[in-house]
Amino acid sequence: MAVFISYHSSKKAVVQHLAAYFARHTITTWYAPRDVPPGSDWDAEISRAIKNSTALVLLFCSSADSSMHVKREILLADKARIPIYWVRLEKVEPEKLGYFLNATQWIDWLDKRDTTLDTLVQDLKSPVSPGRVLEPNEIDRTALPATEAPVEGWPAEFIAFENERVAADAAAHSYFRIAQESPDRSLVLPTGRAATQLFRGMLRVAGDYAPRPFGDARLVSDTEAFGVHERHYTSRTRHVVETLIEPLNEKGLGPSESQLNLLTGQITDDDPILRTQRVLRLWPPAVHAVSVSPAGEVLGYEVGSYSDPEEIVSDGCRIVELSEQGRKYIDPNQPSRSVITVGLGTALESPGLMLLGFDRSKARIIHQMAHYPETAGIPATLLRRHDHAVIVGTRAVAEAADIKKARVPASAEEGCEWILHRFSQRGRLSSPWSAW
Numbered sequence: 001m002a003v004f005i006s007y008h009s010s011k012k013a014v015v016q017h018l019a020a021y022f023a024r025h026t027i028t029t030w031y032a033p034r035d036v037p038p039g040s041d042w043d044a045e046i047s048r049a050i051k052n053s054t055a056l057v058l059l060f061c062s063s064a065d066s067s068m069h070v071k072r073e074i075l076l077a078d079k080a081r082i083p084i085y086w087v088r089l090e091k092v093e094p095e096k097l098g099y100f101l102n103a104t105q106w107i108d109w110l111d112k113r114d115t116t117l118d119t120l121v122q123d124l125k126s127p128v129s130p131g132r133v134l135e136p137n138e139i140d141r142t143a144l145p146a147t148e149a150p151v152e153g154w155p156a157e158f159i160a161f162e163n164e165r166v167a168a169d170a171a172a173h174s175y176f177r178i179a180q181e182s183p184d185r186s187l188v189l190p191t192g193r194a195a196t197q198l199f200r201g202m203l204r205v206a207g208d209y210a211p212r213p214f215g216d217a218r219l220v221s222d223t224e225a226f227g228v229h230e231r232h233y234t235s236r237t238r239h240v241v242e243t244l245i246e247p248l249n250e251k252g253l254g255p256s257e258s259q260l261n262l263l264t265g266q267i268t269d270d271d272p273i274l275r276t277q278r279v280l281r282l283w284p285p286a287v288h289a290v291s292v293s294p295a296g297e298v299l300g301y302e303v304g305s306y307s308d309p310e311e312i313v314s315d316g317c318r319i320v321e322l323s324e325q326g327r328k329y330i331d332p333n334q335p336s337r338s339v340i341t342v343g344l345g346t347a348l349e350s351p352g353l354m355l356l357g358f359d360r361s362k363a364r365i366i367h368q369m370a371h372y373p374e375t376a377g378i379p380a381t382l383l384r385r386h387d388h389a390v391i392v393g394t395r396a397v398a399e400a401a402d403i404k405k406a407r408v409p410a411s412a413e414e415g416c417e418w419i420l421h422r423f424s425q426r427g428r429l430s431s432p433w434s435a436w
Contacts, residue, residue: 003124004050004082005031006073007059014059014089021114025121050076055124058086058101065096074100081402085120093304099295106377123372154370155355157390157422159415160398160406164358168201170415171289171354171392175202176209177420178287178352183216185286186261186279188342189244191223191236192291194356199244205412206253213248214255218283220276222290222347223300224263226319226338237262263340272340276317280346287352287423288342289392292380294361296368299347300339301379309376313385315343344382352423353386357393363400366391370403390419 003022007015019029030049036042050056056077064070077084078100086094086106094101107120161167175198179187190198206213221240224230230237240262248254261279264272292298300320306312319338347353357366365380374381383389391403392415398406409415 001052001054002028002030002049004053004056004073004077005029005059006056006064006070006077007031008061008063008067008070010063011059011061011089018057018059018087018117021117022121022124025125027121027124046073047076050082051080053077053082055083055085057120057124058084060086060088060094060097060101060106061090062092065092065094071097085123087117087120106375119373154384154387154389155391156388157418158370158398158403158406159390159392159418160395160403160408161393161412161415162395162408164197164394165201166412167358167392167394167415168197169205169412170201170409170419171198171356172201172205173208173412173416174352174354174419175287175289176205176213177416178423179213179215179217180209181215182286184283186218186220186283187214188220188222188285188288188346188350189240189262190289190291190356191221191240192293192356194289194291194358194362195239196243197358198289198356199240202244203247203251206248206251210253212255213253214259216259217286218259218261218279219255220279220285220342221262222288222342224265224272224340225336226265226340227336228265230262230264230266232265235265237264263342265336265340273317273319276340276342280317280342285346285350287354288347288350289354289356290347290383291356292362292365292369292383294365296365296378296380298380298383299344300341301344303378306376306379309374309382311376312344312379313348313382314345315341316345317342344379347383348386350386351388352419353383353389354419355383355389355391357391357397357401359394360396360400362393363397366393366397366401366403370401388422390422392419 005015005019015031019031022029030053032046035049036045050073056073058064058070058074074084074097086101087109088106089109091110107116109116159170161170175187189195221237224236225234228235232238245254261276263276290298296303301312302322305323319340322337322339368378369381369384374384376382395408407418409418
């Protein structure tokens with residue numbers, strides 16, 4: 001099997017050089033027209049080569065970005081679930097191919113120095129296998145021993161439920177269990193697409209923790225559009241209030257006003273950034289559920305905006321600027337180019353970090369996060385630095401993301417136990433959460 005090289009015809013000299021370089025490192029390559037047999041069907045040969053390849057390497061430039069032939073090759077590789085890598089030859093960002101490339105591994109080769117390709121060579125020598133269905137012997141259904149050793153690799157755990165509803169219920173149980181044991185802590189609520197499903201789970205199980213499911217813990221929301229009033233229809237805080245807080249109040253199970261420290265986008269006499277920084281300092285987060293976009297945006301940090309991970313991994317509450325492209329991952333109609341975020345550092349410091357992978361649209365970025373190194377260009381991959389992160393999802397997502405070992409709990413309650421056990425191993429809280 002060979003590595004398929006996709007490129008625009010204007011880069012013929014580059015593809016020949018790259019193929020020769022790969023050959024010196026014992027990597028076999030396939031590219032047209034060199035490897036198309038005379039008289040054969042060109043399209044059929046390319047399709048066959050991609051399906052039989054171990055990976056696809058795209059030589060990215062502005063011409064490749066607008067090439068229909070390149071797009072077809074990327075589509076075929078994506079459909080066949082072949083790992084895609086792109087080597088940037090020009091200082092341009094993908095636009096027409098952005099959907100396919102944002103969550104894939106990439107490297108700048110602007111200086112054309114072969115040593116720059118060393119990391120890519122290593123990745124190509126040990127490519128990730130295509131996703132497949134979890135076999136019964138790969139599914140750990142055993143009870144969780146109290147002295148279980150940490151799982152090697154990342155994430156620390158993938159909890160794979162049969163459907164989204166049960167997954168959301170398990171995450172909700174985890175929040176309330178932590179809240180009951182953490183009166184001096186805060187809980188950071190997600191505000192992405194997965195937040196709605198989590199909040200519905202909270203409404204379903206809140207009665208199990210009556211009369212005060214959130215105990216005395218403070219509640220913080222993780223992002224808000226800067227400059228937007230909390231009653232504006234694009235406000236993320238409004239979404240939290242209307243889909244979670246108000247329904248809980250109607251059931252007599254809501255938090256007190258003093259517990260609510262949800263982000264606001266407006267600066268008045270009370271600066272929301274300073275206020276949130278103070279809350280997080282006085283009541284350090286106990287748990288944070290993160291909703292990652294399919295492309296790899298997280299907490300307002302968008303793809304392609306950062307080159308140095310150290311620039312953002314220690315961030316506390318701050319304002320991040322969005323490009324026109326990035327705005328669609330917050331709200332395409334929001335009247336703002338900025339987002340207030342609790343910051344990546346806040347998520348990484350939380351003892352409990354859950355990534356919500358309820359639907360299959362998240363499979364590609366979860367695959368990227370689990371199998372490839374971190375890169376500042378895809379901010380979600382920086383969450384790999386949290387060594388006890390748990391992905392809460394479904395079997396369908398685990399299979400599509402090629403997670404080789406996933407826990408498949410029999411119930412939401414059993415999944416919650418696994419989640420809390422993993423978080424308590426990080427040793428950041430005064431004591432593990434009590435058993436049910």
